[in-house]
Amino acid sequence: MPDRAPQQVDRQLPTDEARELISLVRDIAQHEIAPKAAEEEDAGHFPREVFRLLSASGLLGLPYDTEYGGGNQPYEVYLQVLEELAAARLTVGLGVSVHTLACHALAQYGTKEQQAEHLPAMLGGGLLGAYCLSEASSGSDAASLRTRAVREAGSAPGAEHGGDWSITGTKAWITHGGIADFYTVMARTGEQGPRGITAFLVPGDAAGLSGAAPEKKMGMKGSPTAQVHFDQVRVSDERRIGEEGQGFAIALSALDSGRLGIAACAIGVAQAALDQALGYASERRQFGRPISDFEGLRFMLADMATQIEAGRALYLAAARLRDAGLPFSKQAAMAKLHCTDTAMKVTVDAVQVLGGYGYTADFPAERFMREAKALQIVEGTNQIQRMVIARHLAGPETR
Template identity: 60%
Template sequence: MLPTPEAHDLLDLTTEIATRELAGKADDFEARGEFPREVLRTLGRSGLLGLPYPEADGGAAQPYEVYVQVLEILAGTWLGIAEAVSVHTLSCFPVAGFGTEKQRAMLPDMLGGELLGAYALSEPQGGSDAAALTTRAVAEGEEYVVTGTKAWITHSGHADFYNIFCRTGGPGARGISCLLVDADTVGLLPQTPEKLMGLRSSAPAALVLDGARVPRERLVGTENEGFAIAMKALDSGRLGIAACAVGLAQAAVDYATGYAKEREQFGKPIAQFQGIGFMLADMATQVSAARALLLHAARLKDAGRPFSIEAAKAKLFATDVAMKVTTDAVQVLGGAGYVSDHPVERWFREAKVLQIVEGTNQIQRLVIARSMTA
């Protein structure tokens, strides 16, 4: 049950925007691999890019329980947009939670979507082992000089600001800081976008920092304490990716069910054959279970209770469900599911990345297992 009538109105608005602004554009943007910057700006002006942040900062002060349902609706229409909203929301977290007064003055434009964010933690040799990152920031007077390479950065080349996690101290997690870096900083060099199997409209790219000079006043939080900021941001980010997975999986269930009710073989709709009907029933049950796990974690966060392990469980389960359900949707459609005339082949390709981003599902299992055995 949604907390307020306002929340119901927000979900209705999101559904309307998804139908009017997104549904007719997704296939074209994905086919061309074009980043939908103007679409995101429209979402920002509609209030959908700052939902879980306080109104005083330019947000909408919505609980995470509502925010993740917004993402689910968006993902059911266009995963690339939902993932972009999730990443942008993640990118606003360091400044919102730890920024100076001067940095926080940027929040209205961040949360309103006029400034798009990117979160630069991963590196070519340090994805899952983020504490081993090697990008270094050396203090010179009132600036940091930053050198290194970031990898798989969503919005790289399109973002207006970057959270750059870099080494300012010794080895390990205790030597990492977070810098807020403008896109026009000299020496900040986005590379050619990666060519992806799916989610092509949101293709990530490497980000080279070649002696980029960043004012020391752009340090977010305390020097050498940036790793804690990164991990707190990812706890919430995992809820966002889980919501994307639930939305994608629900779309696949709905489409496969509709197809099975229309497609006839041996004189009756294939949905009436037990082999197909049971498959659809399992798909629907798995999506409902994933949604319940997601909402449980979101409610814990809203209540101010520990939620990081439940977020890991939600991300793990929901993204595995999305992969299985989209695979089964292709199977329900048979040969038709393997051609681009139907969206299930795209959803199948897109589902895979959700098992990788915001911490691979192997990392989620490690996090959960450690919490049980420590």
Template identity: 65%
Template sequence: MAVERTLHSEEAEQLLELTRELVDKEVAPRAARDEEAGAFPRDVFRTLGAAGLLGLPYPEEYGGGGQPYEVYLQVVEELARGWLAVGLGVSVHTLSCYPLAAFGTDEQRAAHLPGMVGGDLLGAYCLSETGSGSDAAALTTRAEATGDGYTVDGAKAWITHGGRADYYTLFARTGEPRSGSRGISCFHVPAGLPGLGAAAPERKMGMNSSTTAGVLFDGVRLPADALVGEENRGFGIALAALDSGRLGIAACAVGVAQAALDTALAYSRERRQFGAAIGDFQGVGFMLADMATQIAASRELYLAAARLRDAGRPFGKQAAMAKLLATDTAMRATTDAVQVLGGYGYTRDFPVERLMREAKVLQIVEGTNQVQRLVIGRHLAREAGQG
């Protein structure tokens, strides 16, 4: 189903049209097959990189697209509509670029950003650990200062592109063990360094083509200029990156929900029972109407948050709201799509069962939806106190 969009430049219109063409011709047709086989779509990311879609919100001077976040997120939505592993992969890659782009030195940007945002490299974001998921400040991976740099020891968990990435944006403790959020630093870590490895990929209920694995650091030596931003001030960088990353997940969720609605709507017009298309029956028609309404509301919420970000205004509360609403909507929409298709919806002959399994993870990554509610509540309490 065509989605009406308001874009502010001819360049943005062309960019979105290019994305739709890539999705419809090269991405969506292989999604089911590669998900079944658990094949990692590295070649798709190379194609997206060659098309300029891996660095859209970053400066053109470093090879990025120079696009506002409002445009970038709509591209992510279209990619996720075709294949969540690809849409989510682009969102995670963009997240991994953010710390160096926003907090790195001019020398670091010149050295690393062209490869990161220009499409040659694929990144991963290393924050979570087995004992510090939602409580990210409790991480224990340590970067010990040496005379000329750092030595890293520890393990990260649930890392998208773990073992497949060309570089890792790492958060590790440089302060005292009990220093909490005040003793965490950010590092740029190229793949292939001695002592850097990956655990076996996780066996998941969905997203089989998106590799998720632990990343292991065993005496990994980093030069001093691997540090991004100030030492012991990396937790603020992590939180700032996650605000933007939550908008990427919201866009992915809307894409998945839209794909489910498109499939359910087409089926409801073709499937006939009792002499009529099932979409003409109120029970089905109302489900489709609710799906379309919730998807449209979720899309407008993430776009509104993106416009705040583009204007340089605070958007953390709105990002959490967008992530919460969009991912809950994706779960409802995919579940309802299975119901509309009935027995066929439960089979792998149609994509909605896969979309339903994929939607679930979006309620968990980049902060669970319970954490989003906590974030929103804290924002509200602060605003009430200021009033």
């Protein structure tokens, strides 16, 4: 059975331009993404053609400046676009979120010259990015990463831009690993710990860079997740982003915003699961009436809808703080935690509403459930989110 079109959620949009934008996204989601989602996910097909369409439509650079090809949209609007895309197919919504994350370092910390040279192609030139922080031995403990960047002989340290770097190491769990056109890479250039990490913008076709075979996952089979190997990959110092040793701070800054992207994607998946459950419950008849008439099921649907609305309100509140230039790290962690837990609970309940049919691949409910699990893990597990929130509330842990 084909996926149901996403419900027309009443959006909180600040301008007519934003309303037109959501209308465009819904049209693309309904006609270009949702109809092929189930088939392509089952086949493990990555929809690169959809990302080219999104780029041509101005949807891959929404929160960035129009000076470099972005859409200059507030996060409040951008996140609602992500929700619409993820409701149609998580591979697409999450892919846009990861691409936006990969652009963050250059857009926020790059020089004017770097931004002018690279951002137009990254934001609207059909390119697709990946974000390289995690490693096999440093997932939640990202500051212990081992991938190393070493200055080539003859390069002058201390110069604003001078000489080349050689990057060696392996990144793990990289969305778009092996197929990305550019990688934002965090590599160790100095001492152990967070102060010895520097950010680089590495072209996807750089000599010595290669992607491993994609991981075999229980969900999001159309989104390639792979290790990325760097074997003495030579990168000009002009592709170093920010100062030496500033890379970990840049990474954390990007993740605060990225967690809001994951929260929005999670609500999109949860909304799609609720739509599926509502449609089925209205059509399925038992004991002479629709099963949506039965109180136990009605209460389940009411709880699902309430948690979705609460999650949407939470990520939008955090987005408005970000748009106002106010601290939002705690709220981003809360939104990521609540929205992804909600997606897991709602998708499990959707399978239950559909009964035996929910456990089959004939309906997308089981796919939503498998996809929701990944969202509790990526860009900081939900256990890490609880640590972040607790530090804001009670201060750092005593040692």
